[in-house]
Amino acid sequence: MAAILVPVSAAFCALLFFVGAEAAGARPFAIAPPSNVAEAVALGDAAQAVGFIRSGQSPDARWPVRQGLLDSQKAVRVTALQAAILSRNTEIAGLLLRQGAHAEHGESLACLAQADALGRELPPATFGAAPAEYYTGPMIRGAQALARCGLAVD
């Protein structure tokens, strides 16, 4: 009887432990929740990003994004739109623009998209910049791309 009872009961206990741990405030196997709109975008959580914007967070402000999401070496401070480009979430970039984000420094954003090999998905016109090549070179990401395109990192 143990053969049929034990394995499936172990699965049930695992579920029970998981639910109990979450109920007690732990987050087993989960990533830390986003603390601002840029982190939500970096995590690909469109609903949470919209939630932050609806609760008053500006997508145009620069928000701290923890290390490991956009840059593996350090935490960066970016706008929601920059976070969308750096995390390669082109769909969320469009969503942010519809939600009222402004593509300030359009040429820099176009450069960032091209540096991240997203020149086709996010052409310069998306950010109000003239069609041109704003970046040439190998694909770069994170803080390096921000610095190369003239955008503040810290």
Add this chain to the structure above:
Amino acid sequence: MSRTLRINVVIVAAASLLWLIAVVAMSGSQWSLGVYGDGFDAMVRGFTLKGGNKLTRLSPLMPALAWLPYLLTGSVPRSFAVLNLLAFAALASAVCLLFDAHRGGWRWKTATVFAVAIVFARGIAPNLASPELLATAALMLAVALAGARWPLAESAAGVAAVMALPVGLVAPVYAGAQAMRRRVTPLVTATVCVPAMLMWIFVQWWARGGVGGALADFTPGALMRSAGVLTEAPFVTCVLYPLLVAVTRVAASPRTAADAPLSRRATLAAYGYAVALAAITAYFLFGVPIQLTDSFSNLLDIQQPSIGQIFMTQVQNGAYVRPMLHVQLKLVYELARGDYFPWFRAVQALQVLAALLMAVRLLRPSRLSDLAVLPCALAMMLGLQTFAGTITEAFPINTFLTLVLCCLAAANLAQTRGGWTIDALALLLLAFALLTLESGILVWVICVTGYAAGYRGISRRGLAALTTGLAGYFAVRLLVLHAAPPGLDERASGFGFSVLQPAELAARFGNHPLPFHIYNFFSAVMTVLFAEPRGAVWQFVHGVTSGELETWQLINVVTSTLTTAVLAWYIVRRASSWRRLDVREDDRVVLLFLAVLPVNALLCVVYVKDVIMSPAGVFYALAATVAIRELLIVKRSAVTRSAPIWAVALLALISTGWGWKLLGIHYSLRARAAATRAEWAYEDEWETANRISLVTPDALALKRALVDDATGKREAPPQLQMRWAERVFDKTQ
């Protein structure tokens, strides 16, 4: 000091020390009081219960008990730390008492107490002022003392529980039920439950701002909004308690033969397990908002018209005559009064609970082997790919789950002792099922097969009425409403290794649809028995031939195939008896499955979707359970009382597979929560794509409410980061 007491003292002391070390380690140099801190801080410093907010006033015991430690330590955080340490010691003592009462071994006792220590250390460390540990301790003490042996202590624990958190009301209710069960005097019964109940009423009145405030907080809508209480430690403990008792009893019982009869309590534990599993699934369901696609437009459609108008409109809806589906939507929509998410999700959670309870009732657990197989039975039911759609598709009301309930209800009615009320209920059930979904015909199939197999709950007259009703349904449908079945050009459907769009289907099979219908029929049967094909697409075969086989596909197919092999063994073994009309109780469940499977598959001939086969899937799980427990009993050697190694290995593989799938379906639910929330972020695009323009205030209010639910009004469930899980759990569910 007795040996048991000595063991308990050691366990409690060691676990308390572990709890303290864990809390100190997790808190670091900062003691955080959490959300209760602001209110309780002033109450402790001022030695008063006045002030604070509703949240803190509902737990007056917390600051009151912290006064003495505060006098001694002079620090509010330390006083709460001391109080929680004492509360944990009380909780650990209560757990020990419960294990002793149910004759649980010391190993189980130690493991449980230490697990509780770790869970509560994690929960309390960032919220030192949280009353959850205190409330759980008081509640468990009250439960451990229940039985009216020490009425005053029991009464005191009950009063403490209701003063710690509102959910503490469980303590006096349980104490009263236990006292009545033991037939103690009315005075003792009143002693153990009345003071706590009065105190509960007083605290609710005082904390919630008088009678008006209390009544407002206890309306159905307000209760639905406070669904967070479901994750509070005392509530979770209430759910876990019956399970703990069951585990203790099984662990403590001597090695009994598999066919030994169960006590009534153990049978109740089987239902307790179903409740616990439903509660876990409900926890995951409450993370999934109502989905946008295939749902929002349905809700918009039922906003303005009355129930009568909705019924008539849907009756004349062409191929799909499903008025009750929309009537159910309308009823819950009106009851929700703006709180759509908790109402609709609560309906789904209750449906899952009802389905599991009815499945347990159909299996009639009466032997030890029944109890041993039950967790696997329910894992099969929830984990089968055909059932997945009934819980992962976040429609306001999942029609397929409603139909599964109707089928289980029909089988349960057939199993009763009968009577004209049962006949009438069966007729109503058939009407409801047929008017909810065309697959409602399965209710009739179950009733007729049940009678043929020997169930006498529904009489011959009842069957005649059901058959007349079914004939009337078809007559009205075909002759009056002219509702023809949908054609090939309406929906995409799988074929071979890919999904064909309606135009492709029409081009390929438009003139000769019979081969396609036969293909769909066999695909639907195969998907239940072998988990392949899926949606009529041969994913596993494609994976094998292309070298792109995923681990989860292998798990699915192997688990289902092994389970089907056991079921086939049972059918072959019993077939000769059936030919002699020797049908046992267990056989009837298998016969129901054998009848439901082909009829359910016939309903898929136009297009195959796994979830359409959910009724057959549920009866497959029940039939396989019957076969597995037969294997358990038959293959045990009379001498060694153990099964041959191949049978042990087979059962272990089956159990592991279904246990894995049980985890997988809950993983899918969490993933679905994120995907469904994301849908609403793009709602404006959906409106444009579907050429929908919301103009009425009601429609805009509905949109606002649903978008709020998905994008921030409710805390999103934690997003899991388990990359390995993508390979091993069936993400297509």
